[in-house]
Amino acid sequence: MPKLLKTLKWSPDGCQVKAFNAGEYADGELPERALEVAAQLGLLASEEQKPDADEQPEQPEQPEQPEQPEQPEQPEQPEQPEQPEQPEETTDKKAKK
Numbered sequence: 001m002p003k004l005l006k007t008l009k010w011s012p013d014g015c016q017v018k019a020f021n022a023g024e025y026a027d028g029e030l031p032e033r034a035l036e037v038a039a040q041l042g043l044l045a046s047e048e049q050k051p052d053a054d055e056q057p058e059q060p061e062q063p064e065q066p067e068q069p070e071q072p073e074q075p076e077q078p079e080q081p082e083q084p085e086q087p088e089e090t091t092d093k094k095a096k097k
Helices: 032-040 084-095
Strands: 008-010 019-020
Touching: 008 032, 019 032
Parallel strands: none
Antiparallel strands: 008 019
16 A cells, blocks of 8 residues: 655646545555655655564654755856957057057
8 A cells, every 4th residue: 555655746647636635545545656756755655664563663754954065167258359469569659669
């Protein structure tokens, strides 16, 4: 029996959104693709997660910490159009006069 840990909002066709509330569902009650999506999102309880009588119950889920954005690389400096060397020479010639 699949068990959703949280509500799953899923769009089978990209237009309509279906919500499956958290809880246990009978086999075949949830679409196969919805189960795959729930598993990828970590919303599907697995058999290993069910506590045995000897084990302590699972701790409540902590809120997720936002991911730290990667530091962007320094943008390359745009290439400067080649300047003719004449202004430098002209300046040098004027300085000599």
